[in-house]
Amino acid sequence: MPQEQDVRTRRRVLLCIFVALFLLQQIVLFWLYWAGSGKALLGDEVSYLTWARGIAGLGPMPADSGWWPPLQAWLLAGSLRVFGENFLPMQLLQTGFLISAAALLRAIWRDVDGRVRAANLAAALFLLNPSNMAYAHWLWPEPVHLLLLLAALRLAQRGASPARSFLAGAALGGAMLAKSLLSLFWPALALLFARRYRWRGAVALLLGVAVITAVPLWQGWRLTGKPMIADSSAFNLVGGLRERWRSDYIDDSVATLAGDYFASAPTPAERNAIYRERAEAIVHEQGLLATLTAQLGRQYFRLFSAKTTLLSQLPGPACAGHAGSYRDAPAILAQTLAAASDTLHLVCLVGFALGLAFWRRWREPVVWWSALFFVYQLGLYLPLHVKARFLLPMMPFLCAFAGSALASLRQPDATAAVQLHGAMRWAIAASLAALLLLLALAGPWFDQSCA
Numbered sequence: 001m002p003q004e005q006d007v008r009t010r011r012r013v014l015l016c017i018f019v020a021l022f023l024l025q026q027i028v029l030f031w032l033y034w035a036g037s038g039k040a041l042l043g044d045e046v047s048y049l050t051w052a053r054g055i056a057g058l059g060p061m062p063a064d065s066g067w068w069p070p071l072q073a074w075l076l077a078g079s080l081r082v083f084g085e086n087f088l089p090m091q092l093l094q095t096g097f098l099i100s101a102a103a104l105l106r107a108i109w110r111d112v113d114g115r116v117r118a119a120n121l122a123a124a125l126f127l128l129n130p131s132n133m134a135y136a137h138w139l140w141p142e143p144v145h146l147l148l149l150l151a152a153l154r155l156a157q158r159g160a161s162p163a164r165s166f167l168a169g170a171a172l173g174g175a176m177l178a179k180s181l182l183s184l185f186w187p188a189l190a191l192l193f194a195r196r197y198r199w200r201g202a203v204a205l206l207l208g209v210a211v212i213t214a215v216p217l218w219q220g221w222r223l224t225g226k227p228m229i230a231d232s233s234a235f236n237l238v239g240g241l242r243e244r245w246r247s248d249y250i251d252d253s254v255a256t257l258a259g260d261y262f263a264s265a266p267t268p269a270e271r272n273a274i275y276r277e278r279a280e281a282i283v284h285e286q287g288l289l290a291t292l293t294a295q296l297g298r299q300y301f302r303l304f305s306a307k308t309t310l311l312s313q314l315p316g317p318a319c320a321g322h323a324g325s326y327r328d329a330p331a332i333l334a335q336t337l338a339a340a341s342d343t344l345h346l347v348c349l350v351g352f353a354l355g356l357a358f359w360r361r362w363r364e365p366v367v368w369w370s371a372l373f374f375v376y377q378l379g380l381y382l383p384l385h386v387k388a389r390f391l392l393p394m395m396p397f398l399c400a401f402a403g404s405a406l407a408s409l410r411q412p413d414a415t416a417a418v419q420l421h422g423a424m425r426w427a428i429a430a431s432l433a434a435l436l437l438l439l440a441l442a443g444p445w446f447d448q449s450c451a
Contacts, residue, residue, distance in 0.1 A: 103123065177216060
């Protein structure tokens with residue numbers, strides 16, 4: 001009995017420490033955003049706000065570029081209609097989205113790993129990283145996309161009936177209405193249903209996706225000539241092929257390219273055709289092998305960079321990729337936040353390497369689905385324009401494997417999903433960890449952009 005009491009006491013203490021750290025992080029992030037002259041909008045945030053104002057009747061409706069899926073603009077328009085030009089309600093809503101996403105991650109990984117400790121650590125790694133939670137304060141669609149993606153995966157994992165399959169399809173359709181990059185990958189989720197319910201689950205999933213996406217797909221067809229929710233692939237392909245630096249927001253290729261894109265032709269279909277031809281011309285001029293080598297040597301540095309989107313917006317030299325959107329951030333606070341972000345980012349990457357190398361439960365379908373998801377995302381970003389924020393949809397799975405590895409450091413467990421023994425596995429873990437650390441940290445050293 002005293003031992004059980006000690007365990008409960010330790011759990012309460014750890015929970016209190018977690019809550020205190022999380023609340024402190026939230027106070028710092030909110031203070032940074034709203035103190036002084038506040039934060040300047042960056043990149044696509046401006047476009048989402050302009051679109052939302054048009055939908056809400058608070059400004060002119062911009063011409064539809066066909067680039068952005070509509071869900072984030074709809075949510076922001078609803079907030080503007082109810083609360084006016086105040087982003088705080090949207091920030092609180094998106095904070096709830098990310099907390100709910102972490103809760104879904106915990107539930108998913110508890111079933112996959114089998115240990116509550118591993119699931120708790122996975123959720124804590126996600127929630128305590130300020131670079132993850134800062135997305136709640138911005139106008140990009142990452143929070144709602146991540147919530148709906150994990151909701152679909154959790155429903156697929158639980159999959160007790162075709163009704164769950166339908167709801168998973170609806171959640172997946174919503175995720176695509178937030179970020180359309182899933183458009184070619186979503187059928188992979190049907191495999192989780194087909195495993196148990198064969199064709200019924202897959203059909204129900206398809207129906208759920210169709211109900212949510214049918215109208216936007218039809219509108220995309222009218223706009224671009226293809227059944228696409230949104231399509232900026234041709235533009236981002238040229239932008240990705242023209243990138244020079246291993247860190248984002250340094251002489252950004254797409255920022256200067258956008259004006260040329262919109263001036264190139266009157267319709268999205270014509271503009272996309274022109275830019276696909278330009279991409280082909282670049283590859284032809286450089287040669288396929290040289291192009292692949294250049295992309296491999298650059299894009300994944302940008303994706304896994306420790307200079308996350310939060311750090312890019314803190315004060316710092318523009319030549320190093322600092323936009324300075326947090327205009328009045330005190331130096332000591334920015335440095336502390338950067339240190340916390342760097343530490344958790346690197347712990348997550350090294351922990352992922354350990355968790356993956358020593359993983360034992362390879363029969364878990366979610367593990368194979370997440371592997372396919374990583375392959376799809378990494379393949380997609382090899383040629384396309386890349387920013388560090390594109391890593392967020394993969395971050396829950398990085399945190400999950402890292403949580404399993406950290407849970408296995410405490411005490412040996414013959415039944416654990418991660419068992420830290422085996423010379424070959426240690427060699428694989430060390431190699432993968434070294435590669436990820438190189439990608440996270442070495443980009444600025446290679447570039448010498450401020451030289």
